[in-house]
Amino acid sequence: MKKELQLKLQAYLDGELPVGECQSLRDLLAKDRQARELLTELSQTRDLIVAHEAAIKLPETREFYWAKIERAIAPEPKLQRRRAAGSSILAWWRRLLVSAGAAAVVAIAVLLSWSHATGDADAITISDGSASFTYHNYATATTLVWFDYGSGNDFPNDSGNTTLIP
Amino acid sequence: MADLDHSATSDEALVRSARNGDMAAFEELVARHRDKIYARAYTMMRNEDEAIDLSQEAWVKGWQRLVQFQGESSFTTWMTRIVINLCLDQLRKRKRQRTESIEAMDEESGGVERQMPIVMINPTAGLEREDLRVRIDEALGKLTEAHRTVLVLHEFEQMEYKNIAKMMNCSIGTVMSRLFYARRKMAALLQDLKQVD
Amino acid sequence: MMNLASVFSKVWLWVSLISGIAFGFGNTVAAAAADAKFEVQLVWATNDEKPPNDEYHPADAATRTRLESLGLKWKNFFVVKKSEFETKGGESGRITVSEKSSISVKLLTAKKAEITFYGQQGEECSRRVQPFKAGEVLVHGGNVPENATAWLITLKRLN
Numbered sequence: 393m394k395k396e397l398q399l400k401l402q403a404y405l406d407g408e409l410p411v412g413e414c415q416s417l418r419d420l421l422a423k424d425r426q427a428r429e430l431l432t433e434l435s436q437t438r439d440l441i442v443a444h445e446a447a448i449k450l451p452e453t454r455e456f457y458w459a460k461i462e463r464a465i466a467p468e469p470k471l472q473r474r475r476a477a478g479s480s481i482l483a484w485w486r487r488l489l490v491s492a493g494a495a496a497v498v499a500i501a502v503l504l505s506w507s508h509a510t511g512d513a514d515a516i517t518i519s520d521g522s523a524s525f526t527y528h529n530y531a532t533a534t535t536l537v538w539f540d541y542g543s544g545n546d547f548p549n550d551s552g553n554t555t556l557i558p
Numbered sequence: 559m560a561d562l563d564h565s566a567t568s569d570e571a572l573v574r575s576a577r578n579g580d581m582a583a584f585e586e587l588v589a590r591h592r593d594k595i596y597a598r599a600y601t602m603m604r605n606e607d608e609a610i611d612l613s614q615e616a617w618v619k620g621w622q623r624l625v626q627f628q629g630e631s632s633f634t635t636w637m638t639r640i641v642i643n644l645c646l647d648q649l650r651k652r653k654r655q656r657t658e659s660i661e662a663m664d665e666e667s668g669g670v671e672r673q674m675p676i677v678m679i680n681p682t683a684g685l686e687r688e689d690l691r692v693r694i695d696e697a698l699g700k701l702t703e704a705h706r707t708v709l710v711l712h713e714f715e716q717m718e719y720k721n722i723a724k725m726m727n728c729s730i731g732t733v734m735s736r737l738f739y740a741r742r743k744m745a746a747l748l749q750d751l752k753q754v755d
Numbered sequence: 756m757m758n759l760a761s762v763f764s765k766v767w768l769w770v771s772l773i774s775g776i777a778f779g780f781g782n783t784v785a786a787a788a789a790d791a792k793f794e795v796q797l798v799w800a801t802n803d804e805k806p807p808n809d810e811y812h813p814a815d816a817a818t819r820t821r822l823e824s825l826g827l828k829w830k831n832f833f834v835v836k837k838s839e840f841e842t843k844g845g846e847s848g849r850i851t852v853s854e855k856s857s858i859s860v861k862l863l864t865a866k867k868a869e870i871t872f873y874g875q876q877g878e879e880c881s882r883r884v885q886p887f888k889a890g891e892v893l894v895h896g897g898n899v900p901e902n903a904t905a906w907l908i909t910l911k912r913l914n
Contacts, residue, residue, distance in 0.1 A: 399734045402741075406712070408719050437741045440748070441713045444687070446695035448597035450613075451606060453826030454589050457614065461588060462581065464618045532824040533890060537872070537881055539897035540611070607900050 463525040569633045577624045602645040616641035697747035705740035790843050792913040797836040800829035800905040
């Protein structure tokens with residue numbers, strides 16, 4: 393059987409054969425046993441696959457899976473503020489220094505003393521790898537810093553080794 | 559974690575809230591459809607870690623493009639298209655790293671399937687439904703990436719030839735060939751479920 | 756331009772002065788509570804039921820509960836190495852966990868610590884400042900794509 397006919401049979405099965413060609417193909421099917429059998433095989437194979445798609449479940453918990461997504465989409469107010477500041481000009485600096493200088497000094501002092509004196513402040517990540525994210529479970533007082541190596545071992549801080557296990 | 563209980567809210571309402579920046583609403587959408595999005599990535603990539611990464615990347619892209627979602631299809635269909643595109647990009651990256659690829663597949667390999675004797679299916683032959691699913695999934699894993707991708711897009715996503723061609727950046731003729739070879743290869747791999755005529 | 760420079764220098768004089776006072780106050784508080792003991796474990800996470808050799812021991816129940824609370828996909832946890840170390844007088848303590856990793860801890864206050872995680876070449880992979888009271892645990896982990904397992908390093912503050 394020619395390849396062209398095989399593909400036509402398949403297109404007929406999938407409802408993709410132009411209407412004008414359907415009748416001639418039906419005529420051919422009526423007299424060509426091999427074509428009928430091929431059509432039946434294609435049809436049965438298709439139905440078998442469609443009816444038995446594997447029920448694949450994500451092998452991670454809701455929280456763990458969401459944590460990485462959340463980290464990627466969470467707004468970055470500090471970054472936005474820095475970007476806004478980047479558009480400033482000299483006049484803006486002059487105004488800031490003169491009118492807000494004293495207030496800034498007081499604010500810095502309060503912040504510094506507070507951050508050293510309190511023990512219950514929220515965690516501040518100074519520098520985690522760009523391929524990592526953090527998850528905290530309050531019930532067990534446990535924090536996880538996860539380095540995601542994906543499947544291609546592309547963690548930037550990794551020096552050619554995929555694992556820290558000896 | 560969600561501040562409000564969104565479990566009874568419709569997808570459409572959650573999308574509207576998420577579009578306004580409500581991350582809790584988006585998290586509910588992720589929780590509802592994560593299995594489906596992951597499953598599609600896994601079916602195409604056949605690698606658990608890669609599928610997790612790509613499905614998460616799809617959700618991030620979904621969040622960023624929510625304004626573009628106009629409701630012309632269901633939210634899951636829209637998200638599925640995003641994850642499929644990411645998988646195709648990933649498969650194309652692989653192409654640059656090794657010979658076997660989604661674009662330059664060995665079309666001749668389909669010749670064997672083309673000449674294969676026609677077989678009749680007997681899907682109830684000794685296998686429970688779940689076993690059958692496993693067998694079919696294993697057979698899918700043995701196809702080339704190009705054959706499997708076309709099969710997944712056509713059989714599971716019910717996409718038309720022209721849309722598959724557009725998505726895979728190839729001709730409709732190529733889609734038809736690959737789909738034909740993929741089905742015949744599947745028939746060959748599932749020989750023991752069939753009775754040779 | 757001279758006016759601007761003048762204002763600038765005055766402001767920074769005040770910043771330096773008040774910051775110095777603030778740092779002094781903060782450091783006094785930190786120094787008052789800067790001794791602590793920590794436990795470190797190197798753990799292999801896997802779905803295999805049995806460890807590969809005798810050097811791997813099943814994690815104790817408490818460790819297991821904590822690791823399970825993180826929602827990891829692995830079912831079994833085997834401890835490869837376990838050790839303890841101390842920090843004194845506000846100094847940082849560092850411990851080598853494996854050939855490829857080490858951790859340092861510095862108590863900033865009685866309940867807060869700076870924890871740094873280093874890779875094989877001594878490069879800094881992660882540095883965190885977080886509340887770290889007795890009983891708290893910080894876990895650094897990462898997957899191993901080649902065999903679908905993971906490594907975990909648990910750091911627990913003991914007192």
